[in-house]
Amino acid sequence: MSFEITATIASFGGKLLKLAHHAKSTSCQMKLNLYLPPSATPKTPAPLLIYLAGLTCTGDNGAEKGFFQAAASKKGIAILYPDTSPRGLNIAGEDESYDFGSGAGFYVDATKEPWSKGYKMESYITDELPQAVFSQFREIDGGRVGITGHSMGGHGAISLFLRHPGMYKSCSAFAPITNPSECAWGQKAFAGYFGEENKSKWAEHDSTELLKKFEGETDILIDVGTGDNFYKQGQLLPENFEKAAKEAGKKVTVRYQEGYDHSYFFISSFAGEHVEHAARYLCK
Amino acid sequence: MSFEITATIASFGGKLLKLAHHAKSTSCQMKLNLYLPPSATPKTPAPLLIYLAGLTCTGDNGAEKGFFQAAASKKGIAILYPDTSPRGLNIAGEDESYDFGSGAGFYVDATKEPWSKGYKMESYITDELPQAVFSQFREIDGGRVGITGHSMGGHGAISLFLRHPGMYKSCSAFAPITNPSECAWGQKAFAGYFGEENKSKWAEHDSTELLKKFEGETDILIDVGTGDNFYKQGQLLPENFEKAAKEAGKKVTVRYQEGYDHSYFFISSFAGEHVEHAARYLCK
Numbered sequence: 001m002s003f004e005i006t007a008t009i010a011s012f013g014g015k016l017l018k019l020a021h022h023a024k025s026t027s028c029q030m031k032l033n034l035y036l037p038p039s040a041t042p043k044t045p046a047p048l049l050i051y052l053a054g055l056t057c058t059g060d061n062g063a064e065k066g067f068f069q070a071a072a073s074k075k076g077i078a079i080l081y082p083d084t085s086p087r088g089l090n091i092a093g094e095d096e097s098y099d100f101g102s103g104a105g106f107y108v109d110a111t112k113e114p115w116s117k118g119y120k121m122e123s124y125i126t127d128e129l130p131q132a133v134f135s136q137f138r139e140i141d142g143g144r145v146g147i148t149g150h151s152m153g154g155h156g157a158i159s160l161f162l163r164h165p166g167m168y169k170s171c172s173a174f175a176p177i178t179n180p181s182e183c184a185w186g187q188k189a190f191a192g193y194f195g196e197e198n199k200s201k202w203a204e205h206d207s208t209e210l211l212k213k214f215e216g217e218t219d220i221l222i223d224v225g226t227g228d229n230f231y232k233q234g235q236l237l238p239e240n241f242e243k244a245a246k247e248a249g250k251k252v253t254v255r256y257q258e259g260y261d262h263s264y265f266f267i268s269s270f271a272g273e274h275v276e277h278a279a280r281y282l283c284k
Numbered sequence: 285m286s287f288e289i290t291a292t293i294a295s296f297g298g299k300l301l302k303l304a305h306h307a308k309s310t311s312c313q314m315k316l317n318l319y320l321p322p323s324a325t326p327k328t329p330a331p332l333l334i335y336l337a338g339l340t341c342t343g344d345n346g347a348e349k350g351f352f353q354a355a356a357s358k359k360g361i362a363i364l365y366p367d368t369s370p371r372g373l374n375i376a377g378e379d380e381s382y383d384f385g386s387g388a389g390f391y392v393d394a395t396k397e398p399w400s401k402g403y404k405m406e407s408y409i410t411d412e413l414p415q416a417v418f419s420q421f422r423e424i425d426g427g428r429v430g431i432t433g434h435s436m437g438g439h440g441a442i443s444l445f446l447r448h449p450g451m452y453k454s455c456s457a458f459a460p461i462t463n464p465s466e467c468a469w470g471q472k473a474f475a476g477y478f479g480e481e482n483k484s485k486w487a488e489h490d491s492t493e494l495l496k497k498f499e500g501e502t503d504i505l506i507d508v509g510t511g512d513n514f515y516k517q518g519q520l521l522p523e524n525f526e527k528a529a530k531e532a533g534k535k536v537t538v539r540y541q542e543g544y545d546h547s548y549f550f551i552s553s554f555a556g557e558h559v560e561h562a563a564r565y566l567c568k
Contacts (some may be wrong), residue, residue, distance in 0.1 A: 009545060009547065009549045010509065010511065010541070010542075010543040010544040010545065010549065010550065010553070011549045011552070011553055012552075012553045013553070016549060064348075064349055064548070064549075065348055065349055067351055067354065067552070069552075070351065070354065070552075070556075225294065227294065257294070258294075259294040260294040261293060261294065263293065264348065265293045265294065265295045265300060265348075266294065268295070268296075268351070268353075268354075269294070269295055269296045269297070269353075272354075
């Protein structure tokens, strides 16, 4: 459904649009932010970089604290900041924990009741949302789309890139959950959305497993902070992803950034470099 | 009193320190943020730019959403983000309105009871806080200090620059309240902190009045968004400040930024240019 534009905010020479629309895939109203760089016009449409946020976030966090707009303005790239889950579906338990349900959709289509009702974030992000954006905003070039994300959203960015060959021309991530089947966050989410026993389904959404079978080329940039407590706790497991990349002969660059944590202070420090990484594929 | 460092956060190659200390001037614990660029060491101390925040803010808003660190890291400038008022003094009415009391100290030393107890933000910002910073952080050069701020903090930056000749080597502001005696926010604050009748005191803290009598040189950079509702409502009155500058032969550059609002999206878009403005005086 077409978007209501609830605010238009000047930002780095372009416009940040606050949007809302009713989404069929998630059975609810979805809010989000879209940044249009100053160069974007219907005659000179901008490529699009999708930023998937992490647990507890909405589409606002990246727009307010990620500072992608600074580099996106210069490179002429639009940025899409979706929400992280459906909201207000009145499913029992949806607001009980920070790492499951509201704010924790994990960018998958749930197959297990009751979550299968509206927790269809993969369909939303890969199909309904971009179709709605491209049909309403002719300032954006639907043929040039990249994806990035943070933590749960890093899992989203990499797994969707690997699950939909050709859909995204670039891929990067900040502190991504790269092997969800092997960490507490991923196990809780996949058990809840797919079922405890459905391990083949788990593998279909696990970036480390997906990479082993991926047939296309990759150039995935990953930053992880060495001071990130979730990295230390084994929630991110970038080593597993690196190992899989090496064995499969895929290009994956993991940079361990000394002393950085898991916060938006970390993301904003490297957002410009991730926009530049995307620009190498989106702005050819 | 010396600072407790409650967190050290990597940001743009440097460190953002979350600090707390008991301040005599404000009779309470004050929290704040201090950004140290990567170049700052006791042997190569960095100059300091103080960012004064606006109504309702704490020292966190600018550090999280102002985007000063990006440019400060490159230029080798430290940034100090103080709070906007004392907190928790238990003065009747201190938490009743967004534009007076807590979060609204206006960077003055109140003379009227009961606010004169701890609402001594001018003393805190110009004396106690910098002394505490310079004595504890030898990575900062106390001889090179500039000041900037937003809205109420823009009033603070300009009025403190004009009231303390020589203390600050640079001055700029985002959407500042430049003629508080003539706008609703300023009138409420000055009546409350100084008394309704004490108009000579008001003039001593009104940047437009101060500029008329200022004997030194100025190079004050001001950005104001043309879409700023508070500008439209006459709370900022940059025209009055410009007129006073012209008549007094002072250099004041007011840039009316098309379509920008009063938010941190506006501040972050021009933060880099304000850091560069400061660098021209701080990094000679």
